[in-house]
Amino acid sequence: MGLFLLWFFFGAGIFIQVIYLLIIFGRTAFSKPQKANSDPQKEEGVTVLVSAHNEFKNLKTLIPKLFDQDYPTFDVMIVNDRSTDRTKRLLEEMMSIYPRLRSVTIKYTPAHVTAKKFAMTLGIKVSKNDVILLTDADCIPNSDQWIRKMTAPVRQEGKTFALGFSGYEKAKGFLNNWIQYETLLTALYYLSFGLWKAPFMGVGRNLCYRRSFFMEVKAFKGFWHVEGGDDDLFVNQYATGKNTAIVLDPEANTTSKPKVTFKEYMVQKKRHLHAGKYYRSEDKQKIGFFSLSHALFWLSGIGLLIYFGIGQSWEQFLIVFGIILLRSVIVVRVFASASKKIQGTKAPKNSWMHDFLYLGYFWVLGTISHQAKDIQWK
Incomplete structure (x- = not known):
């Protein structure tokens, strides 16, 4: 037996x-390359949104990279979330150099909400454009076509969500190699099911959606208390096969800085995996x-x-x-x-x-x- x-x-x-x-x-693995579409008539404004807490060094690198993007109409909104480093001074200096850079400062977070969701909600509320493109302070776009390609499904095809990939910088050592593997496996999950018209998550390091939809559904309603999940739980709750597109293009990716110690990595993954308990059955x-x-x-x-x-x-x-x-x-x-x-x-x-x-x-x-x-x- x-x-x-x-x-x-x-x-x-x-x-x-x-x-x-x-x-x-x-x-995903054996898909044909996606055809690039470019319609000048549909190049509406885009707001790149970044929530940052004590990210002085990363923002100093990121902001100039964002303004190297080859896209005619966009601005950058940095939400300075309770930073105690030199972030505020850096933003003031950068705004004198880049007129399309805007910022909003958060001094405290209400007791009933989590910090990241509050920061994002405030940033989205004051954004100028309806097309919102999210990334993190430690991320760098892989090309100057990032904005154009990541937002194309939302701008040109009438989609509500566009889900992209965000990888990590490569380095020597077992931990980094494991991070590369686990990140690729996670991408295979959500990109593949998205291509099968059954999307269930995305990553906030490279995610696009419409501000009007976010405000209409009161996006974080029901999980304000959940630490993390501001990206995948929002997608999980509202993304469908009809309103969501997958962007498979190395030029539309971003690259993040990986954790360098097992302790940092475990803290990060605990937050990511914890949000999964709130997914639909x-x-x-x-x-x-x-x-x-x-x-x-x-x-x-x-x-x-x-x-x-x-x-x-x-x-x-x-x-x-x-x-x-x-x-x-x-x-x-x-x-x-x-x-x-x-x-x-x-x-x-x-x-x-x-x-x-x-x-x-x-x-x-x-x-x-x-x-x-x-x-x-x-």
């Missing part, structure tokens, strides 16, 4: 994994089915290898090992193709190894994040 269950779980795991890897993720299942089948595949596969190894049933041992090896080849191939389509770069090294380590990462950190009560923005 035990052997039968191992085979059953192994078979179920590989079956669901193949669906995800080749069919769902394949929608059907959207939790999109991630849950992959993660459950991933666990079934690896745990039952290892169990079978041990069983046949002890019993010296080498023929069956090699069959199981061959299936595991074949799936690893598929993972490497999918990640390589997806990275090329999304980022225009090679996939993270050792994707097959990180795929195995993801088994512990998701279930351990996911459980901790789900139960955490000490989540903070800054």
Whole structure:
């Protein structure tokens, strides 16, 4: 009976994994390049919105980069959220150089709301333009076409949301390589389901939507108290297959600075994963089915290898090992193709190894994040 269950779980795991890897993720990995559309008649104004708390150094780099954008009508709104560094003075200096730079300063956050959502809401309320493009202070656009390409679905196609990709700077070391892998996997989730007309999340480091829609639905109503989720929970609640577009173009991406210590990374991921508990049930299942089948595949596969190894049933041992090896080849191939389509770069090294380590990462950190009560923005 035990052997039968191992085979059953192994078979179920590989079956669901193949669906995800080749069919769902394949929608992104093996998609055709998107055609660039440019209609001068629809180049309406765009407001780039950045919420910043003690981001002096990053803003000093970011602001000039934003004004290098090749787009005719845009302004930049920086929400100075309770900063105690030199952010305010920097913004005053920058506004004398860049007339289209605007800022609003927050001195305190009301007790009943979370800081990031309050900062974003205030910034959106005072924005001049209806098309809002979000990024973070530590992000840099990958090209001078970022505004044009990220906002095109909203400006030209009548979409409410445009979901883009934001990667991290590459560096040496295991942590950075893991960050590259996990970021790409997360992108495969939300970009792929978005391409299948079933969007469920986005990332605030590269997200576009209409101000009028945000105000109409009172976007953060119902989850003001949730730390984080100002991007993915808003998308999760209101994005549909009809009103949402996916932007797959390396020139439309942004790049962020990665965490450099495991402690910083864990704090960040706890906040990200914590918001997931508030997703709609059907959207939790999109991630849950992959993660459950991933666990079934690896745990039952290892169990079978041990069983046949002890019993010296080498023929069956090699069959199981061959299936595991074949799936690893598929993972490497999918990640390589997806990275090329999304980022225009090679996939993270050792994707097959990180795929195995993801088994512990998701279930351990996911459980901790789900139960955490000490989540903070800054």
